[in-house]
Amino acid sequence: MNSKPATFLLQHLHNKIGDARKLCVAFSGGLDSSVLLAGLAELRDNALPDIRLRALHIHHGLSRFADDWVAHCQTFCLQRDIPFSVIKVQVNAQDGGIEAAARTARYQAFSESLTAGEVLLTAQHLNDQCETFMLALKRGSGPAGLSAMSADSSAQGYRLLRPLLDLSRNQLEAYATQHQLAWIEDDSNRDSRFDRNFLRLDILPDLYARWPHFAQATARSALLCAEQEALLDELLSESLKTLTDQQGSLSVDGLRHVSAVRRSALLRRWLGACGARMPSREQLQRIWDEVALSREDAQAQLVLGKMMVRRFRQRLYVLPERQPLKDQILCWDPAEKLELPDGLGCLIADHVLTAQTADCLIRQPRADEKITVRFQVQGIIEKVGRDRARQAKKLWSELGVPPWERDRIPLIYYNDQLMAAPGWFTTRQSLTENNEALWRIVWSAA
Numbered sequence: 001m002n003s004k005p006a007t008f009l010l011q012h013l014h015n016k017i018g019d020a021r022k023l024c025v026a027f028s029g030g031l032d033s034s035v036l037l038a039g040l041a042e043l044r045d046n047a048l049p050d051i052r053l054r055a056l057h058i059h060h061g062l063s064r065f066a067d068d069w070v071a072h073c074q075t076f077c078l079q080r081d082i083p084f085s086v087i088k089v090q091v092n093a094q095d096g097g098i099e100a101a102a103r104t105a106r107y108q109a110f111s112e113s114l115t116a117g118e119v120l121l122t123a124q125h126l127n128d129q130c131e132t133f134m135l136a137l138k139r140g141s142g143p144a145g146l147s148a149m150s151a152d153s154s155a156q157g158y159r160l161l162r163p164l165l166d167l168s169r170n171q172l173e174a175y176a177t178q179h180q181l182a183w184i185e186d187d188s189n190r191d192s193r194f195d196r197n198f199l200r201l202d203i204l205p206d207l208y209a210r211w212p213h214f215a216q217a218t219a220r221s222a223l224l225c226a227e228q229e230a231l232l233d234e235l236l237s238e239s240l241k242t243l244t245d246q247q248g249s250l251s252v253d254g255l256r257h258v259s260a261v262r263r264s265a266l267l268r269r270w271l272g273a274c275g276a277r278m279p280s281r282e283q284l285q286r287i288w289d290e291v292a293l294s295r296e297d298a299q300a301q302l303v304l305g306k307m308m309v310r311r312f313r314q315r316l317y318v319l320p321e322r323q324p325l326k327d328q329i330l331c332w333d334p335a336e337k338l339e340l341p342d343g344l345g346c347l348i349a350d351h352v353l354t355a356q357t358a359d360c361l362i363r364q365p366r367a368d369e370k371i372t373v374r375f376q377v378q379g380i381i382e383k384v385g386r387d388r389a390r391q392a393k394k395l396w397s398e399l400g401v402p403p404w405e406r407d408r409i410p411l412i413y414y415n416d417q418l419m420a421a422p423g424w425f426t427t428r429q430s431l432t433e434n435n436e437a438l439w440r441i442v443w444s445a446a
């Protein structure tokens, strides 16, 4: 092999990373990420000394060889003076299959490990892109799914580059051979029960043999789909902004008077922006028919992965799916601060209480009991009447609390009156002074 592939690869990497300089390579130890990492180290050593390069390996704990892979990756990095770290993750295989669960755990670990301004680089190549496209085709995806992988994207607060996306596996192999790279062959890659492996091992070789440019052709189709999607994003962004409020809910009325195709495109973009999984065509129709257009008093909802779509007062909401808590009493040791759930803030006692008062928090205070409590969160403390159920209903309605939130917001008894814990809604009256009282915190039963 001559020196062409190496020079070509370095030039290619140089172009693809642009002005990114803090680089974290997702390093599995396989051929692709080994070429990426070795190529970037070469670039750093010969052309771009200001590159700050590191490698991150995720230990999924799924293969009996996992520890050997870590050792291999460590040596690989040591030889090239690349800082190396490993993160062990728990893979929950019930979460949509082992492949998907490993991927979720991996990307979670990446996002937690990246530092400010650091760019993540993964090593997918042209043949991976072709497989991703074919898998989307098999699922019956629309243009968004058929766009396959993007070479440069941003999600969850970091930038992800895939600099090898338009190079073939053969080109990477040529570099690896020339540089005598050693890499890991994951035994699970030979298992055709996995859809991607089935395509890679049993189907695509015939297509590549018949049509040598098949991978490039599918990658071009993917790019064209991505361009169409980007154009639609641009054209719909103004409307979407108008229909969405500060809490991120979407106006049902605003969607009634637009064409069905426009409505679907708007709904998809809104769901995407809320971090929900992309719905199928049928699910999207159900969101409109069964949730958006449901009777005013109906409590319709549609579950999408770990999220659900609900309607309240002519607006659609995307919410994390969660278990309602009924009539739960939060126990508070006033020597500690009490973290209210769902990010509502915390309660802090001004001074440490005696044991006698500390354990009496789930009943009304005796007349002679006095403690000082400082309420640390900004928000409303709304006073209502004495009958708890009626009060709660009135309170929720006045505050515009959707039904699904009602059993989530702590109610607080203060001076024998019921209040909603602050934080969830906008401030009407914030309690900033110290109050003498004993606090009892309960979850209301909706």
Ligand SMILES: Nc1ncnc2c1ncn2[C@@H]1O[C@H](COP(=O)(O)OP(=O)(O)OP(=O)(O)O)[C@@H](O)[C@H]1O
Residues within 6 Å of the ligand: 025, 026, 027, 028, 032, 033, 056, 057, 058, 059, 060, 103, 106, 121, 122, 123, 124, 128
């Ligand atoms: N164990 C790992 N540790 C660090 N990075 C990894 C690991 N496994 C995979 N990667 C990174 O992810 C890239 C894609 O890997 P692979 O094709 O196996 O995953 P996938 O799930 O099929 O793809 P994707 O992550 O794009 O969904 C690799 O090139 C590598 O950069």
